[in-house]
Amino acid sequence: MLRQLASKRLITQRIQILPRFYHEKVIDHFNNPRNVGSFDKNDPAVGTGLVGAPACGDVMKLQIKVDDTTGEIVDARFKTFGCGSAIASSSVATEWVKGKQMEEVMTIKNTEIAKHLSLPPVKLHCSMLAEDAIKAAVKDYKTKRAKSNVDSDAEPAVQAAKA
Amino acid sequence: MATSKLLVSTLRKSLTSPSPSSSFRRFSTAAAEAVAPASEPEDSLTIKGVKISARPLYLDMQATSPVDPRVLDAMLPYYLARYGNPHSRTHLYGWESDQAVETARSQVADLIGASPKEIVFTSGATESNNISVKGVYEQEGFDVTYLPVGNDGIVDLEKLKGSIRRDTGLVSVMAVNNEIALGKIPIDVDKWNVSLMSLSGHKIYGPKGSWEWGTACELAKKEMEYDDKRIGALQERLLNGVRAKLGGVVVNGSVERRYAGNLHLSFAYVEGESLLMGLKDVAVSSGSACTSASLEPSYVLRALGVDEDMAHTSIRFGIGRFTTEEEIDRAIELTVQQVEKLREMSPLYEMVKEGIDIKQIQWAQH
Numbered sequence: 001m002l003r004q005l006a007s008k009r010l011i012t013q014r015i016q017i018l019p020r021f022y023h024e025k026v027i028d029h030f031n032n033p034r035n036v037g038s039f040d041k042n043d044p045a046v047g048t049g050l051v052g053a054p055a056c057g058d059v060m061k062l063q064i065k066v067d068d069t070t071g072e073i074v075d076a077r078f079k080t081f082g083c084g085s086a087i088a089s090s091s092v093a094t095e096w097v098k099g100k101q102m103e104e105v106m107t108i109k110n111t112e113i114a115k116h117l118s119l120p121p122v123k124l125h126c127s128m129l130a131e132d133a134i135k136a137a138v139k140d141y142k143t144k145r146a147k148s149n150v151d152s153d154a155e156p157a158v159q160a161a162k163a
Numbered sequence: 164m165a166t167s168k169l170l171v172s173t174l175r176k177s178l179t180s181p182s183p184s185s186s187f188r189r190f191s192t193a194a195a196e197a198v199a200p201a202s203e204p205e206d207s208l209t210i211k212g213v214k215i216s217a218r219p220l221y222l223d224m225q226a227t228s229p230v231d232p233r234v235l236d237a238m239l240p241y242y243l244a245r246y247g248n249p250h251s252r253t254h255l256y257g258w259e260s261d262q263a264v265e266t267a268r269s270q271v272a273d274l275i276g277a278s279p280k281e282i283v284f285t286s287g288a289t290e291s292n293n294i295s296v297k298g299v300y301e302q303e304g305f306d307v308t309y310l311p312v313g314n315d316g317i318v319d320l321e322k323l324k325g326s327i328r329r330d331t332g333l334v335s336v337m338a339v340n341n342e343i344a345l346g347k348i349p350i351d352v353d354k355w356n357v358s359l360m361s362l363s364g365h366k367i368y369g370p371k372g373s374w375e376w377g378t379a380c381e382l383a384k385k386e387m388e389y390d391d392k393r394i395g396a397l398q399e400r401l402l403n404g405v406r407a408k409l410g411g412v413v414v415n416g417s418v419e420r421r422y423a424g425n426l427h428l429s430f431a432y433v434e435g436e437s438l439l440m441g442l443k444d445v446a447v448s449s450g451s452a453c454t455s456a457s458l459e460p461s462y463v464l465r466a467l468g469v470d471e472d473m474a475h476t477s478i479r480f481g482i483g484r485f486t487t488e489e490e491i492d493r494a495i496e497l498t499v500q501q502v503e504k505l506r507e508m509s510p511l512y513e514m515v516k517e518g519i520d521i522k523q524i525q526w527a528q529h
Binding site: 023024026027030033036038050052053054055057058059060061079080081082083084086087 | 212213432433434435436437440441471472474475507508509510511513521526
C-alpha cells in the first residue's frame with residue numbers, strides 16, 4: 001500500500017508563504033563573495049573600519065586602499081562575522097567603493113544597499129552596519145594620514161565607528 | 164524485530180533514492196512537504212531563493228520526527244475504512260474507533276508507568292502544558308519562583324529543595340529541553356511521583372497533533388534501548404568527525420546527561436545563520452538571534468552562561484531512529500567545509516590567529 005502511495009505524485013496544492021526569503025543577490029554574494037580578505041593595516045595607504053559586536057551577532061571589517069595622490073579608492077577588502085545579509089551587505093560595500101573618491105563613498109546610504117539586495121525590514125541593520133563600516137574605514141585612513149603628516153609614526157589605528 | 168527494521172530501512176531507501184526513471188521526490192521520511200519544481204531540471208529545486216540539488220539530509224529531530232512507517236500502517240485503516248467517531252455510540256464504526264482509542268491510551272500509559280485513566284489526549288504538548296498549569300491554577304496572583312540552571316543546563320536539586328515553600332502548589336520541570344537535549348528517556352510516573360506530565364507524539368515518530376499514538380508508544384517502548392545505543396554511536400561519530408577537522412567546537416549543555424539524539428554545537432567565530440545558509444543541503448536549526456526577530460540570543464543558551472561572543476554561533480543537530488551513518492558522514496563533510504569557508508571570512512577568526520584576545524576589545528555599540 002505504501003508503494004502505491006509512493007508512486008503517485010504528492011502535490012501540495014497549498015503554497016506556503018514563507019516569512020523569510022533570501023533574495024538571489026544575497027545568495028550570490030554568499031556563494032561567490034567578492035573582495036574577501038585583508039590588507040596590511042599598518043600600510044599608510046590603508047584605512048580600516050571595524051564595526052559591530054560579537055554579542056550582537058554582527059562584526060564587519062572593511063578596508064580601503066587609497067591612492068595618496070588622487071584620493072581615489074583603488075581597492076577594498078572585507079571580512080564579516082554575521083548572517084547572510086550582513087555578509088552580502090559588506091560585500092556590496094566593497095564593490096561600490098572601488099574606483100570612487102572618498103567624499104563620494106561617504107554619501108553611500110544603507111537604504112541603497114538594502115534596496116540593491118532586497119533586504120527585508122528585519123535585516124535593515126545589516127546594511128546600516130555596512131554604511132558605518134565604509135565611513136569608519138575612510139575616517140581611519142584620514143586619521144592615519146593626518147598623524148603621519150604631523151611627522152609621528154603612523155599607528156595601526158583600528159578605529160571603532162561611533163554609531 | 165531486526166527483520167522489520169531492515170524492511171523499514173529498505174523501504175525508505177527505495178522510496179527516497181533518486182532513480183533515473185522518477186523525476187520527483189516522492190514519499191520520504193523527511194518532515195518537510197514535497198515541493199514539485201515546475202521548471203527546474205529534474206533533480207534540483209529552488210526554494211526561498213536557494214537552489215539545492217536534492218532534498219536536504221534531515222538532522223532536525225528535535226523540531227519534529229518522521230512518522231514511522233509502521234505507525235502509518237497502523238493509522239491508515241482508521242482514515243480509510245474504520246473512520247468512525249469514537250463518541251458515536253450507536254454503530255460499529257463508533258465502537259471500533261473507541262476501542263482503538265482505548266488501546267492507544269493503554270499503550271501510552273504502559274510506556275510511562277501510568278494508569279490509562281490518567282491519560283488525556285490533546286492537540287499537542289503546548290495545549291497539554293497550558294491545561295496542566297492554567298487548569299490547575301485558574302486564578303492569577305500565584306507567586307512564581309524561577310530557578311536558574313547550571314552551565315550544564317541541569318537544575319540544582321538543593322536549590323529546588325530550598326525554594327519549595329509550605330504553600331508551594333506546583334513544581335514544573337522540563338525533563339528534557341528540546342533545544343539542547345530532547346529526551347526519549349525511560350519514564351515512570353509512579354516511581355517519580357509525577358502528578359502531571361506533557362508528552363509530544365510527533366517527536367517519537369508518531370503523527371502530529373493527533374491522538375493516534377498507540378503504535379508509536381508501543382514501538383518506542385520496544386525499541387528505546389536499541390535506538391539509544393545506535394543513536395548514541397551516531398552522535399559520537401558526528402562530534403568526533405567534526406572535532407577531528409575543526410578546533411573551537413563547543414558542546415552546549417551537559418555532555419554526559421544529554422539525550423543521545425541531540426548535538427547542540429557552537430562553532431567559534433562563525434555566525435549561526437550564515438552557517439545554516441551554507442548548510443543548505445542539511446536540515447538543521449540554530450539558536451542564533453538572526454533567526455528570530457530580535458537581536459537577542461537564545462534564552463536557553465544565556466541560561467547556560469554561554470559567552471556573548473559564542474551565543475550566535477550555534478547549530479542544533481537532531482539524530483533519530485532513521486538517521487544513517489552515510490547521512491552523518493555527509494553532514495560532517497559539509498559542516499567542516501562550511502565552517503572553514505566562513506572562518507576564512509571572519510574578522511574574529513583573523514584576530515584570534517593574530518593573537519588578539521577578542522574578549523578585551525571595546526566594541527562599538529550599534
